[in-house]
Amino acid sequence: MAITSANQLELLQTAEAVAREKMIDPTLVIEAMEESLSRAAKSRYGSEMDIRVKIDRKTGRATFTRVRTVVEDEELENYQAEMTVEQARQYMAEPNVGDVYTEEVPPVDMGRIAAQSAKQVILQKVREAERDRQYEEFKDRAGTIINGVVKREEYGNVIVDVGRGEGILRRNEKIGREGYRPGDRIRCYIKDVRREARGPQIFLSRTAPEFMAELFKMEVPEIYDGIIEIKAVARDPGSRAKIGVVSYDGSIDPVGACVGMRGSRVQAVVNELQGEKIDIIPWNEDMPTFLVNALQPAEVSKVVLDEDAERIEVVVPDEQLSLAIGRRGQNVRLASQLTGLDIDIMTEEEESQRRQKEFEERTKLFMDTLDLDEFFAQLLVSEGFTNLEEVAYVEQDELLVIDGVDEDTAEELQTRAREHLEEQARKALETARELGAEDSLIEFEGLTPQMVEALAKDGIKTLEDFATCADWELAGGWTTDGGERVKDDGLLEPFDVDLAEAQNMIMTARVMLGWVDPADLEPEASEEDEDAEGGEDGETAGQEEEV
Known part of the structure; x- marks a missing residue:
């Protein structure tokens, strides 16, 4: 099929129709057509030729041109798409390396195979453009709530129509035993939007703590306006949740504002979350005080905070222990998530x-x-x-x-x-x-004989060995393994050596060994200090000149 004047305008009409249907830029469709025609021309004239096609945006006329580039004699590889300076003189007055010579070639007759290939190219380009448009539209909406319609369910995962795309609500992101049928309306939190090989993926969630926070933002105008802030959220999806709120206006009670008149505001959130019970707790910068609030309705007798270990001990009356722990440990688990601390609960008798x-x-x-x-x-x-x-x-x-x-x-x-x-x-x-500790380690300032003994038992016998240690190896620390915080015991932890002391001793050892330049450890003078010094020097010099 040759591209004649009869179907030139048809190209533009087709491009417009496809662009409207897929909601993409018509220019992208035309560029896809140009590439498909170019491939068809190469199959006719030869794959080594550089054939380019340009479609006029007004008339629809397709122009086929052959492009050849001028190269050095020794760099000539493709005789169909390149030529030397000597060869170029036949077509150009003063050719130089890098110049491009173009000549128009006759349009090609597109056979059935070529037409099918062109169609595939156009569809592929349109599909890529559609994916890019979908990704660009949703990438900035991550972290917001979206309303959609259930399309189908696949292996427990719910596919949701969110307008110009599809989102996936995975099985573990649903609340409890929620079930949906095609056509049901659903409200979800956009947890993540990722560009993948099969197209952009929109991951939805109804169990994320942020989903509850966004729901409150929709129901409580004070949160939307920034007068009240949600500081922390902890959820056991479908069962119970705790939310910490603070008010930046002394005349507004944050808990009362979130509850609403006769509980209307919080009830709207509860209904959306399938009856999930919500404890609204006043936030406090003092972590022990906030924890006491978070463990409500249990009463707390005493709180002991260990900031370094990020642990907190809570003492409750004997009769309050089960209430503080909650059913299956739910209350204390949510309070731990809310505060970010590991909580040890004990009765007054145990304490x-x-x-x-x-x-x-x-x-x-x-x-x-x-x-x-x-x-x-x-x-x-x-x-x-x-x-x-x-x-x-x-x-x-x-x-x-x-x-x-x-x-x-x-x-x-x-x-x-x-x-x-x-x-x-x-x-x-x-x-x-006896274990082999050398004098360089024994005489190091800051290490007691008991510390040197502990280090030697672990194979650290020289100052060089000590200098290669990490601060947490000496002072200990905490790591997260499988979602649980695990204690790493430090060699010098029994001697109350903290991370700052460990860092200082290790760095001192490295300086003594010449591994670190002491000048690198000195804080650089700020520009303001330098300017001030320069000003003082200038004033002094001026005074001396006057004298």
Whole structure:
């Protein structure tokens, strides 16, 4: 089939029709037609030729041109699409390398195979353009709620018509035992939009915590306006949820605003989430206070926060334990998700037993190491002394406040404590040397003999070995494995070495070994400081000139 004047305008009409149907730019369809015609021409004239087709956007006339590029003699490879400078002189007055010579060639007659191939090219290009348009439309809508219509269900996954595309609601993103039929309307959260080989994929969710937050934003104008902010959301989809809110206007109660008149606002969200019970909790910057609120309706007697370990201990009355934990641990699990902390819940009786055990262990420590009777050792523990170092190096006045302790007794206590510590250090040093610890490590400032012993037992025997350690290897830390936080014990953690101290010691060792330039560790002076110094120097110089 040759492209004659009779069907030239038909090309443009076809392009317009396809563009309208697929809602894409007509130019893209015409470009696809140009490429398909170009391929058909190459199959007629030869695949090595560079045949290009240009369709006039007004008349629909297709122009076929052969393109040849001028190259150096030694670079000539394709005789059909390239020519040397000497050859180009036949067609051009002063040819140069890189010049392009074009000549129009007759239109081709498209046979059945060529026409079918052209059709495939056009369909492929149109499909790619449609995918790009769909991706561009939805990529910025990730993180928002969208309404759609259920098209079908495949292996538990729901395919949703979202307008100019399809989204997928996976089985694990549905609430509980939700079931949908084709034609049902559905509201989902756009969790992610990804460009994949089979086209853009729109992943939907109804279990994401952000879905609940967006629903509240739709129902509560104060949240939409930014007067109230949702700080944290924790969900057990379809069963129960907790949401932490804060108000930036002192006259507005965040909890009351989210609940609404007679619970109308929160009830609208509950209905959308298939009856999911929602606890609305006032946010507090003080994490223990926020946790107490988050564990409602249980009452909390005491909270102990360990910020380094990101753990928190909660003590509740004996009769409140089951309420605090919740059915199948639901209440404490949601409170943990809401605060981002691992929560240990214990009763007042369990906490009392633990404190009693610690009291007995410290009493026995002082009895055995300081040769004290039980009553005197208990006095020390009652005054807050927990280890020998505190007794040995504390100001003597703090010992004198204990009943029955005079200056001679205090001095004797400190002498015994120091002697015991010195003996421990001596034994630790002997053990470290037997294990092969070198003087470079033993004499390193900041490491006690007991620390050197612990390092040597783990194979760290030289300053070079110590300098290659990571800070968490010394101070310990936490990692997440399978969604659970796992404790990594540090070699020097029993000696209360934190991450900052570990980093400082490791860096000091590297400087001593010449691995790090001390100048690299000095903070660079800010531009303002430099300007200020320059200004001062200038003023001084000016004053000297005047003198």
